[in-house]
Amino acid sequence: MSTTQEESRAVLADDPGELEVVRVHVPKRSVASELRAIKIVWRRELTRFASDRLRIVTQLVQPFLFLFVLGGGLQTLASGGTHGVNLKTFIYPGILCMSVMFTAMFSAASIVWDREFGFLREMMVAPVRRSSIVLGKCLGGATVATCQGIIVLAIAGLVGVPYAPTLLLGVFGLELLLAFTITAFGIMVAIRIKQMQSFMGVMQMIIMPMYFISGAMFPASGLPGWLTVLNRLDPLAYAVDPMRRLVFSHLHISAAAHHALDSGITWWGWRVPALLEAGVVLGLGIIMLAVAIWEFSAVE
């Protein structure tokens, strides 16, 4: 009842008689208009992220749970093999990756939401390229995920990792890279899925194994043969490894500890350089973004 009354008041509130007519014009498509479209899609992701504080908090629960509960709980068990390094410190680089990963996935899920609530249609009918929409979404998701990663980066001191400028900058760069690739991956999957429940299910099925196999929770060397193969095939391993190298290069620990915990990814005995690892992640991200754009353009 009250809405009806409110509506009638709203109808009467503005006297349209004094309204001047502002005519606008929609220009032909250009690079500038595409950039504007990318920017507004990107901005929308940020606006929604910033207004959803609950999401920011809830997405910190899982990384912190792993870091402090699992890391703290297994500390005594693991102390024999860590050469005096706290287990929390060891898994910290993996936790950095984890926070970025889950947020990026969740951001990509917004395509499924947008479809369910109809908003996707508004973007689909606009006179802009589909690639601009996908790119805007991807950059938006990557930015949001990096912001979340920065929160986890901020607690480095709690697990004995120093706040060195080169470390912070390096971690930031890697987080950005990982966030971009995972968002592209998520969008690629999300475009094909019509329902949120299915998307979450698919993500759980892909993300958790990928995370465990990546070596985020254990060193990548000295694994059983089958696990070594899976680990080298896991794209996430190429983000976790440089992250760990970066963090460990700023720790004052024994050579034995370095060797045991940070022996890194090898290809047939050859230690893969960190830059190449980052390149693998970037390359995969670009490929998946291209697939996502192609898929999205094919939707009628």
Place this chain on the structure above:
Amino acid sequence: MSTTTPTAIQVNDLVKTFDEVEAVRGVNFAVATGEVFGFLGPNGAGKSTTINMLCTLLKPTSGSARVAGYDVVRQRDDVRRNIGLVFQDPTLDNYLTGTQNLKLHAELYGVESKLVEPRMRQVLKMVGLWERRDGVVGTFSGGMRRRLEIARGLMHSPRVLFLDEPTVGLDPQTRRSIWNYIRELKQREEITIFMTTHYMDEAEWCDRIAIMDHGDIVALDSPETLKAGVGTDRVTIHTDDDQATIAALRERFGIEAKVSEGAVTFGVPGGEEFVPRLFAELGVPIRAVSVSRPTLDDVFMSFTGTSIRDAEEDRGKARNRIMMQMMSGGRR
């Protein structure tokens, strides 16, 4: 670039087939610039399919259509720049505010930055949402959201505005106010409005209407002309024995009547003069009589042989049957 075309929409032999079903079977019509053109018919008649082809959201199986002077298949982008869309289902971002939704739209369409604010002010005032512009859309009522969608569809000054069932599911008062905006809009902006509806009373507001049934246009003219063409008035009589009344009407007057909404109803020329004869000769006690001028529903009935409501019920039943079959594993 901004030369006004004499025809806003030109459609030639437009066909759309989904798998085996012919949803639209070769329709032809033209809409003049500045017209309010209504597409009328029961659900499932092919209205939304037609509108989706005109909006470049569906590719026609065959035939062609030009909107605002551009071909809907080959010049898709040009069509999109010049049309505004209000869909049957909501397409707002419920987590953003009214202004944020409109701004997003203006950015996507590349509206000149310094004109975004004044244009936004105008369209929001027009639909009476200026005061509520900073409210989050999720807190808006159904009517407010629909008005915001209309405002958004107008943000980029489209030359043709498509409204797909703009008033469906709204209370009568909100429906009326939305129609006020549409008429006012026509006076203010040089705009052509193409809309679909299955509310017969609303179609009266259109300059011209096309009646669609089973994928075909069965009639196209102004509401007045269409109604005058029916040539009969509608007589509704309440009796205690509907079947006896129908039989008596057939025997004594040669009139085919039917039961609709609990009363016997039929069309007859000069309905008011007919009533005294009815009382004198029917032979069945009459409790009440009403005579009404033809409505668009009568127009629909005269062209299709069924009322729009019955047509929808039949189709609804057919749909339910199919659903039941599918659920019981009868199909796939």
